[in-house]
Amino acid sequence: MELFxxxxxxxxxxxxxxxxxxxxxxxxxxxxxxxxxxxxxxxxLVLGAEFVAIIQVIVYAGAVMVLFLFVIMLLNLDNEKRxxxxxxxxxxxxxxxxxxxxxxxxxLGISTPLLYSKSQLGAPGTYSPQIAEQVSNTAAVxxxxxxxxxxxxxxxxxxxxxxxVGVVYLARRVxxxxxPGK
Amino acid sequence: xxESNLDLIASVILVLVKxxxxxxxxxxxxxxxxxxxxxxxxxxxxxxxxxxVGWQGLLQPIxxxxxxxxxxxxxxxxxxxxxxxxxxxxxxxxxxxxxxxxPFGDVIWPATMEIGGRVYNFTLAxxxxxxxADVNVAVLVIFAxxxxxxxxxxxxGWGSNNKYSLLGGxxxxxxxxxxxxxxxxxxxxxxxxxxxxxLMDIVIHQKGYWFGVIPKWFCFKQPLxxxxxxxAIFAETGRTPFDFTECENEIVAGYQTEYSxxxxxxxxxxEYGHILxxxxxxxxxxxxxxxxxFVDAPVLKYFLPIIYFCIKTxxxxxxxxxxxxxxxxxxxDLLMKLGWKxxxxxxxxxxxxxxxxxxxFGDL
Numbered sequence: 001m002e003l004f005x006x007x008x009x010x011x012x013x014x015x016x017x018x019x020x021x022x023x024x025x026x027x028x029x030x031x032x033x034x035x036x037x038x039x040x041x042x043x044x045l046v047l048g049a050e051f052v053a054i055i056q057v058i059v060y061a062g063a064v065m066v067l068f069l070f071v072i073m074l075l076n077l078d079n080e081k082r083x084x085x086x087x088x089x090x091x092x093x094x095x096x097x098x099x100x101x102x103x104x105x106x107x108l109g110i111s112t113p114l115l116y117s118k119s120q121l122g123a124p125g126t127y128s129p130q131i132a133e134q135v136s137n138t139a140a141v142x143x144x145x146x147x148x149x150x151x152x153x154x155x156x157x158x159x160x161x162x163x164x165v166g167v168v169y170l171a172r173r174v175x176x177x178x179x180p181g182k
Numbered sequence: 183x184x185e186s187n188l189d190l191i192a193s194v195i196l197v198l199v200k201x202x203x204x205x206x207x208x209x210x211x212x213x214x215x216x217x218x219x220x221x222x223x224x225x226x227x228x229x230x231x232x233x234x235v236g237w238q239g240l241l242q243p244i245x246x247x248x249x250x251x252x253x254x255x256x257x258x259x260x261x262x263x264x265x266x267x268x269x270x271x272x273x274x275x276x277x278x279x280x281x282x283x284x285p286f287g288d289v290i291w292p293a294t295m296e297i298g299g300r301v302y303n304f305t306l307a308x309x310x311x312x313x314x315a316d317v318n319v320a321v322l323v324i325f326a327x328x329x330x331x332x333x334x335x336x337x338x339g340w341g342s343n344n345k346y347s348l349l350g351g352x353x354x355x356x357x358x359x360x361x362x363x364x365x366x367x368x369x370x371x372x373x374x375x376x377x378x379x380x381l382m383d384i385v386i387h388q389k390g391y392w393f394g395v396i397p398k399w400f401c402f403k404q405p406l407x408x409x410x411x412x413x414a415i416f417a418e419t420g421r422t423p424f425d426f427t428e429c430e431n432e433i434v435a436g437y438q439t440e441y442s443x444x445x446x447x448x449x450x451x452x453e454y455g456h457i458l459x460x461x462x463x464x465x466x467x468x469x470x471x472x473x474x475x476f477v478d479a480p481v482l483k484y485f486l487p488i489i490y491f492c493i494k495t496x497x498x499x500x501x502x503x504x505x506x507x508x509x510x511x512x513x514x515d516l517l518m519k520l521g522w523k524x525x526x527x528x529x530x531x532x533x534x535x536x537x538x539x540x541x542x543f544g545d546l
């Protein structure tokens with residue numbers, strides 16, 4: 001059952017993320033990206049991590065992508081896409097370089113568990129899917145965040161606060177300067 | 183066939199029956215809320231309202247449905263067809279999905295039952311509880327679903343290729359985003375007191391009475407959160423005094439301007455689905471859900487909680503209609519100001535106060 005769900009949801013994730021890359025219209029890309037995020041949430045659910053899954057939906061599918069869509073729709077990027085695409089033709093070459101760097105990295109990540117035996121990989125984490133099913137997900141995440149990972153957590157919060165202050169500063173209304181001659 | 187599989191099949195059948203009955207009743211109620219709203223608005227404004235089709239207008243929703251089916255299906259020529267058609271589907275699906283996690287009763291079926299000489303177990307997957315899916319992150323699920331609903335509005339606004347639609351869609355989604363935040367933060371006080379995000383646990387926590395009279399509902403325990411959540415949920419469902427999605431003197435009918443026939447009906451359905459879901463959430467969070475006197479009585483316990491839940495929910499729905507008939511519309515910039523400068527800080531204050539009070543007085 002788990003394998004079946006994984007294959008179905010993983011298939012949807014892969015196909016929709018391919019569509020994200022190969023769609024001509026930025027709007028359709030964004031819509032398929034939402035589908036990708038939703039199916040990734042499904043993958044987390046299969047792993048028994050319902051808290052992460054729902055947070056994935058709220059934060060990425062619900063909040064981040066709404067802003068993406070706002071920008072795409074209000075700027076009406078569809079009309080400008082031809083001009084925009086011809087302008088950035090040299091991106092192709094950079095893309096090849098990036099792929100050449102990333103493919104070995106990803107390949108290494110995928111092949112690690114296959115190459116080594118289980119004992120060489122080290123002990124499994126405290127929260128295997130079987131354990132995660134028994135304890136309350138949210139409580140487990142919260143207690144880890146506020147004990148073992150308190151420093152990274154606080155640093156992230158401060159970083160976000162800095163970003164927020166920066167955005168407010170940039171977006172504030174500039175006081176109108178009196179026009180010359182008035 | 184192994185013995186335990188028979189139990190699983192029995193539970194699955196019960197779950198499917200539960201979903202089927204729930205869906206049918208839900209759709210019927212949605213149709214009749216439109217009638218209730220129009221009749222009550224009529225009474226409030228000293229006119230009759232629709233009372234011609236059937237006794238007291240009881241067949242009006244069915245007549246409306248048939249009329250909607252007969253109307254011409256128009257797809258605007260400049261519309262982006264895929265987005266235009268997908269929008270009402272997303273919106274309706276999100277509106278109906280909220281109810282999956284809301285508990286409407288306690289135990290609706292005996293745990294074990296003897297059928298044909300074999301004792302079947304109905305407790306697998308909470309099949310005999312009065313909730314379709316008792317998820318332990320239910321509160322988050324609700325906000326996740328309502329954040330997906332925003333896409334329906336944005337897509338409808340953009341896909342119609344109409345300035346007013348786009349403005350309406352942007353307005354509606356901006357309001358929903360900002361007020362969803364306030365609604366979610368208002369609930370945190372309740373999660374702190376209950377120590378769980380499952381709606382079933384939240385309802386069970388509201389059992390009992392103070393001095394034998396006042397029920398231990400969260401509207402008394404968390405009065406600030408109650409008021410804030412009420413305001414936020416009004417804005418989120420797009421009801422008067424915050425109904426900027428169809429502010430007809432400014433943007434025609436907002437995101438649904440270009441929709442006709444059943445697509446328009448779907449938007450209408452989703453709107454009332456949101457109202458019903460919001461009322462059910464109000465009841466679950468603040469009015470004790472299915473709690474009430476005699477819910478533990480031997481036979482009554484199977485249906486009394488459902489009746490309590492329905493009565494409480496219909497009272498909140500009536501409140502929604504009442505407010506619509508009473509208050510004029512807000513101004514849009516004031517709405518945003520209210521959301522970000524008053525509601526949000528107030529919910530944060532509530533989050534600060536709750537643990538302090540809990541530490542001093544314990545859980546009352």
